[in-house]
Amino acid sequence: MSMPPAIANTFLFEMMKSKSKDVTLAAIYALGEGRCQEENITRELHRLSQSDDMEIKIAAIKALGRIYR
Numbered sequence: 001m002s003m004p005p006a007i008a009n010t011f012l013f014e015m016m017k018s019k020s021k022d023v024t025l026a027a028i029y030a031l032g033e034g035r036c037q038e039e040n041i042t043r044e045l046h047r048l049s050q051s052d053d054m055e056i057k058i059a060a061i062k063a064l065g066r067i068y069r
Contacts, residue, residue: 013041016048024048025059032063042067
């Protein structure tokens with residue numbers, strides 16, 4: 001069963017703020033697969049692209065690249 005895009009994006013946005021690095025990375029990857037350009041999500045991805053954690057930084061940059069293609 002699929003979830004409406006708006007609900008899925010809201011869910012993934014909240015998961016991106018998780019304390020768990022694995023959950024954050026999974027949410028970033030999932031958001032990057034979609035074409036969501038909601039300002040709050042792209043703003044959070046931009047913030048994460050400035051992270052000190054290189055893995056999160058790379059994932060956020062890749063997600064932004066996929067969104068803007």
